[in-house]
Amino acid sequence: MTGAGPGLALRAKVLLAVLAVALVAAPLYTSDYVLSILILCLYFAYAGQAWNIMTGFAGQLSLGHSLYVGIGAYVAAMFFVKFGVNPWLGALGAIAACAVIGAIIGVLAFRFGVGGVYFAILTIAFAEFTRIGFDHLEWLGGSGGLFIPVASRHTMDFLRLRGPPVMFFYIALALALVGLWISAALLKSRFGYYWQAIRENEEAAQALGINVFRYKLYAVMISAALTAVAGVFFAFYYNTLFPEQIFSMGRSIEIILGPIIGGLGTLAGPIVGAFVLTPLADLVTELMELLGIDTPGVKQVFYGVCLLVVVVFLPNGIWPAIAKRLGFPPPGGHS
């Protein structure tokens, strides 16, 4: 958190400590089912933080982040399945690929002055274009999907990322923490201040001598590179990749719901959002099962209504509304 330490009240510190212990020890006391939900929460917390850097910090609205998740997933899976390269090295390839793609999109868009809604549509267009491309790329399974061979769930092969859910839980936890650390470090650095200046008023930032083009490009590249890692995690956790799913606009929206509900542009927002939305979605599923309703769509309607309520009544997100009450310094966030 920005200004963590001196700005934290005692109850905030206690709360953080309790949460940290509860999370680290989670596999000891939770069922497989709860663990799978926690993994999903952490995954969305991480992906949301990656997205938040570009949109929350630098103000460049991306609606196509599934592009980077998908490319990250496919590159690492390709290295693993086709060439036997271990996922850690594959992740480097995925990061590089996404940074380059982010740079291409950024250069094209910012060089030609594409911004705001137009930029957002451009990000969707690239994601959709890639989705259809992968649908027809038979070498990587095409629309039939790419599958990573599943080893026994009980042997732990950390190097090749084949192992039980507990292993993935700790990897996801590490990802979410690293994401938080990177976000906090960026926000306090020159990058963070330049990005916020650009977000609030691009022309004023330019007038102050900030190289707006370059810093917007950095935001896209860093965000894309971080999102690639989320893709690698996704690929090796789920073991199946379908272009139709991984590149879909729905996936992009899933990623950005958390940060927006949690508090766009804040450090804790993406994490809070992910930990509110993911269990909520599951709760609704459970509730539907209890009530014996299995009509497809009921859950999403409920989800949509929740979203509507939050957007209407808490326009800045949950975190800015509760931070002070919990003893945290007021988050800056997106105004």
Added chain:
Amino acid sequence: MPLDLIVKGVLTGLVYGLGALGLSVIYGVTRIVNFAHGEMMTAAMYVAVLLFVWAKVDPMLAILPVAVLAFVFGFALQRTVINPFVTRPEHTQFMLLVAVAMILVNVQLIVFGPDARNVMVDYQLESFEVGPLIIDKARAFAALAALAVAAALFAFFRYSLTGKAIRACADNQLGARVVGLDVDRLYALTFGLGAACVGAAGCLMLLLVDVTPMQGPAYTLLAFIVVIVGGMGSLPGALAAGVVIGVSEALAGFYFTPSAKSMFTFALLVLVLLFRPQGLFGRRV
């Protein structure tokens, strides 16, 4: 034969254009990006299906009642939910309309199920033969109707007092308020008109394709692309760009594979955004 394909693309494109016109009108005036546009279109298509099944109403005749319904829906939506968001940041507006879109898609899924629905009218399999050309009757009628609705909309904006007032809001919201226009009501009216356009387009689309709830987001994207290619806020541009996209789809579907046709649409969008961001027919701002 390519000429057949081009004609087919032009006719389909006019219907796309009418749907996109609704989006363009809403964005041009209220600066709200209607991310639920395609979902409103499929909703209109379902209403037209119901009218056909229950009362044997031809989708061409369903245009009027469906457009009126869509108008009421759009007007009410703007008045109750969207209006407070007019001055909020883009991403908040976006989330709001994503929520609306999610609710619309899934209510349709609950009510109508995931299976494709269509209507069968007498003239659906008939065609006109003009020289060497073979033109589907249904497609030709749909295109003509789309032109007629678009013309009515142009006339409204050009000649009616309310239309002029709406254009004044679009040009200068503050100025419009200063001279005493009820901007909130005009915005709601605009949203209603945009919805009516897409409602009418939905009825016509039903003559050309089946409807499933899951098509909603794809139609939203399509409408966006048409509007951007044509130039945001340019009404004739939206129609013309619809035609361009329709033709590119028809040709791509024929020369490559139908499932890859939207790839060309997206490529076109990227090219336009990069080299002519004001759109093919828009003016640079």
